[in-house]
Amino acid sequence: AFFTVELILRIISAPSFVDFVKNIMNWIDIAAVVPYYVALGVYLADRLTSINSTTSIGLRLLRILRFTRVLKFYRVFKNIKSLRALGATIRESLPDFFIMINILTLLSFVFGAAAYFAENDANGQAFDSILKATYWGIITITGVGYGDIAPITPIGRIIACLCGLCGATTIGMLVSVLVDRYQRVFARKLYINEDIVDFH
Missing domain, CATH: 1.10.287.70 (Helix Hairpins)
Incomplete structure (x- = not known):
């Protein structure tokens, strides 16, 4: 819920929606949030019936996509001079x-x-x-x-x-x-x- 609220607030407060869309980090945030609601919708739609194996595998893949939120730490790390130097060294x-x-x-x-x-x-x-x-x-x-x-x-x-x-x-x-x-x-x-x- 926190990531969803944060994403909505950033969309609302963005000076330019076009610039917001062009930023790859925003798409990473969307990829991290959307799977939760897709999985929630599938569970609510199939709660009266059993979920087949294909749907179960798809939900697992969506959960994996939620780990993309870890890439949000890139915004913090890219401002640390020593880590930028380490990246250039590598x-x-x-x-x-x-x-x-x-x-x-x-x-x-x-x-x-x-x-x-x-x-x-x-x-x-x-x-x-x-x-x-x-x-x-x-x-x-x-x-x-x-x-x-x-x-x-x-x-x-x-x-x-x-x-x-x-x-x-x-x-x-x-x-x-x-x-x-x-x-x-x-x-x-x-x-x-x-x-x-x-x-x-």
């Missing part, structure tokens, strides 16, 4: 992210293949395929370490240690690059007119 760092993902994927495959050949005879059930060994490599190199697959041979454990160290080193380098870039972007946004700065 945009500038996308090539670095892709390069790092490729490196980690390649290293995961290499260490996974090495672990497969080292563990296949002694631990064949866990490392019975290159794909499963690569899965182990990805989990290990990213530092997640589920533990569902683990090497048991000395050589396999050495490979696991090297895999974890390579992952920590690679991810650490990416973090240092992001921190340095964030500091530079934040300094530009703080001391330079943002209207004349191109962050792309």
Whole structure:
């Protein structure tokens, strides 16, 4: 009810209805409010009869649309200078992210293949395929370490240690690059007119 009242008041108090319609954030607010009344109307219309499965699925999808109201926080976040700097940093760092993902994927495959050949005879059930060994490599190199697959041979454990160290080193380098870039972007946004700065 609060979102409905707020939306109605904003429509009434808008200086220009055309500008109100052109604002994408207003459409997000409408998309968050309308599903509630559609669902309410369906329930009231079908309260004397059972709701079929198709209608039930449609109502669930409408409930999902109501989560678009979370995007309203964008109006708050976009005015915080540090968050704008973080967004610009992420945009500038996308090539670095892709390069790092490729490196980690390649290293995961290499260490996974090495672990497969080292563990296949002694631990064949866990490392019975290159794909499963690569899965182990990805989990290990990213530092997640589920533990569902683990090497048991000395050589396999050495490979696991090297895999974890390579992952920590690679991810650490990416973090240092992001921190340095964030500091530079934040300094530009703080001391330079943002209207004349191109962050792309």
